[in-house]
Amino acid sequence: MxxxxxxxxxxxxxxxxxxxxxxxxxxxxxxxxxxxxxxxxxxxxxxxxxxxxxxxxxxxxxxxxxxxxxxxxxxSQPEDDLAGILAELQAAGFNIPTSHPLLSADGSPKDSVTEGFQLVHTGGGCMAMRRDYGTYHMLLTSHDGSDVPDLEDWEDSWIGVYHESREEPLVCVTAQVWQQVITAAGGAGN
Structure with missing residues (x-):
């Protein structure tokens, strides 16, 4: 790490x-x-x-x-607040994707650029990967929030879900926690 x-x-x-x-x-x-x-x-x-x-x-x-x-x-980790994360996303009307944005079906890291994400500048010289979901969008960043995820250390990356009406994220968790969110919501988790 x-x-x-x-x-x-x-x-x-x-x-x-x-x-x-x-x-x-x-x-x-x-x-x-x-x-x-x-x-x-x-x-x-x-x-x-x-x-x-x-x-x-x-x-x-x-x-x-x-x-x-x-x-x-x-x-906070899933055992602390997984239900809270799910409730927050569901109450906001965000449909949780059934697959992980950084993992392929076999669980290995994938290139998120080919999966509907676009490279964006987030300010201050920082970069992220962004995908729109209607009035929501998801940002994928490196462990420190300054760059796109490092696929060799994918579990340390951050995943944030934002609504167009809010500057603050609905949720912002590590990619490893996001995998558990997807699984808990009934998705494949990868």
Missing amino acids: QPSSLFDILYHANDLFLSGVKVQNWFHECGSNPATFRLETRTDFHRFEEQSVTLAKDGSVDAKTVDGVLHRIRM
Whole structure:
């Protein structure tokens, strides 16, 4: 797994757990010097400066607070919120595709360009693959959100589903989680 920016991960996360405790709120403290992210649980809060982290297969990273305390930050995984992801997509009227955009039927990585996705600029020199689904669209990005997915590390890529009326995604999950979303919705998952 390649190192990622902690701030990039926090910007894209839907739900977080801090050392096993659900994070209630998190936000970028732009006015602080240096800039930090504040993660708040029900009883406490912790501040993190930007740092390079490695995303583990379970969706977690180890990061140090500004006070030097090491914490495990984990993004919500299917066992935490798979039903919530499905409910969000279904309530919005998004029809979940029956196959994975990055995997062929045999489970090997495929070239998403040939599957109806187009290369798009997302701003700031960043690139993504985009496919429209009526009033929705799906964006596929690399592990740090800056480029198109690296098919050798497909499970670390991000998949976001957006509605034309919202700037924020309905959901944004790793490609590995998206495979489980498709399976749970009754699709093939690849």
